[in-house]
Amino acid sequence: xxxxxxxxxxxxxxxxxxxxxxxxxxxxxxxxxxxxxxxxxxxxxxxxxxxxxxxxxxxxxxxxxxxxxxxxxxxxxxxxxxxxxxxxxxxxxxxxxxxxxxxxxxxxxxxxxxxxxxxxxxxxxxxxxxxxxxxxxxxxxxxxxxxxxxxxxxxxxxx
Amino acid sequence: xxxxxxxxxxxxxxxxxxxxxxxxxxxxxxxxxxxxxxxxxxxxxxxxxxxxxxxxxxxxxxxxxxxxxxxxxxxxxxxxxxxxxxxxxxxxxxxxxxxxxxxxxxxxxxxxxxxxxxxxxxxxxxxxxxxxxxxxxxxxxxxxxxxxxxxxxxxxxxxxxxxxxxxxxxxxxxxxxxxxxxxxxxxxxxxxxxxxxxxxxxxxxxxxx
Numbered sequence: 001x002x003x004x005x006x007x008x009x010x011x012x013x014x015x016x017x018x019x020x021x022x023x024x025x026x027x028x029x030x031x032x033x034x035x036x037x038x039x040x041x042x043x044x045x046x047x048x049x050x051x052x053x054x055x056x057x058x059x060x061x062x063x064x065x066x067x068x069x070x071x072x073x074x075x076x077x078x079x080x081x082x083x084x085x086x087x088x089x090x091x092x093x094x095x096x097x098x099x100x101x102x103x104x105x106x107x108x109x110x111x112x113x114x115x116x117x118x119x120x121x122x123x124x125x126x127x128x129x130x131x132x133x134x135x136x137x138x139x140x141x142x143x144x145x146x147x148x149x150x151x152x153x154x155x156x157x158x159x
Numbered sequence: 160x161x162x163x164x165x166x167x168x169x170x171x172x173x174x175x176x177x178x179x180x181x182x183x184x185x186x187x188x189x190x191x192x193x194x195x196x197x198x199x200x201x202x203x204x205x206x207x208x209x210x211x212x213x214x215x216x217x218x219x220x221x222x223x224x225x226x227x228x229x230x231x232x233x234x235x236x237x238x239x240x241x242x243x244x245x246x247x248x249x250x251x252x253x254x255x256x257x258x259x260x261x262x263x264x265x266x267x268x269x270x271x272x273x274x275x276x277x278x279x280x281x282x283x284x285x286x287x288x289x290x291x292x293x294x295x296x297x298x299x300x301x302x303x304x305x306x307x308x309x310x311x312x313x314x315x316x317x318x319x320x321x322x323x324x325x326x327x328x329x330x331x332x333x334x335x336x337x338x339x340x341x342x343x344x345x346x347x348x349x350x351x352x353x354x355x356x357x358x359x360x361x362x363x364x365x366x367x368x
Contacts (some may be wrong), residue, residue, distance in 0.1 A: 010241055030327045084364045098346060105350065111364050125332060126345055128350070132363045139246055156324070 004077050005083075005107065006053045006098040011117045015049070019076040021051050027071040033066065078084060083113035089121045089129035091140070162260075167253050174246060181238045185231055192227045196220040 009015055025047065047055070047063065055064060055072075064072070086106065086112040094102065099118060121129065126141035199216060353360070 057279065085219065085366075095343070101346075102349070102353075109353075110361050114364070126348075128349060131358070133367065135363055137335075137356065137360070137363075139356070141332070145328070146326065154348060 003054070003072070005079070005081075005113060006050070007104045008050065009042045009054065010099060010103050011115050012080065012083075015080055015083070017074070017077065018050060018054060019080060022069060023072050023078060023097070025051070025063065026066065026073055029063065029066050029069060031140050036037075058133055083115045084111050085115045085117060085133070086110075087119055087131040089119045089124060089131070089137060089140075091120075091122055091124040091126055091128075093120050094118065167257065170249055170253060174249065178238075178242055181242075185234060185238075189227065189231055192223070196223060202262070 003018060007014070009018060047057070052058070052061070087103065103116050104112070121140075124140035124142050125145070127139045127144065129140050129143075130137040199220070
């Protein structure tokens, strides 16, 4: 089954939470299956909106079967191990909408499994910094100002 | 110079030799005259008849002896005079010759000295020229080095100043902008920059950390 990470699952923490929930649901489903065979009382399963969106299910939809959940768990484990993680430094914390837009862009243009960690850095003044493993791509205003200080001096001389 | 002494000494020896020969000749001449007179006297004594004649012969002998003595004295005086003249002439010539030789030797020595002096002077001038050239070269290099150092230092100071100035201005802008960041307003810049560096980012993801 082909899965796709929803845009609100941004970073490794979100993915791990999803994985934990899938595990929990899987365990409960197994327990439910076991109880159904012995007693009539079974635990009630409630899925989070994130998991519902991930599974592309509406509220009140039937919970996937144990096999499907196991397959989902394996996929999530594999995604967690192989998904590239990008740290995005911004001068302020972005709104949820902007965050999902950025995640969407990365998954659309760079890698569909891309995970983003948003970091707050007031000193950037503007723009952003991307850290990918040991590589850093600094597109901040601060960096631009400091690296182009000659241009600034030139401008000041002309004033 | 030693050679002239040898010449003078040789001439003196030769003159002394000539003098000795003259004396020997005079002495031997006197001896022969005396022997001749004695022989004649002996011959006269062998003939008593001629006693008167013998007395005469004795007088003659005495006269002859006196004459011979006078001649000998004259000859000795003459020889002495001649010798003195010769000696004076020779001495004069020797002096002249010695002076000439001394002049020549002094002239030669002076010429040699002059030549040596010229060579030394030339060598000194060349050495001095080389030293001067080396000093000039050294000075030029030092001046260049100093000029380069001054230029580098100047550049460094200017760069430092501009860096500081840039830092101050950038710091000011960061301080001012940092507290008034509107990420919504930067949305366009953010996505435009991401688009502009899309390939770079994609490559970085593929290559791995």
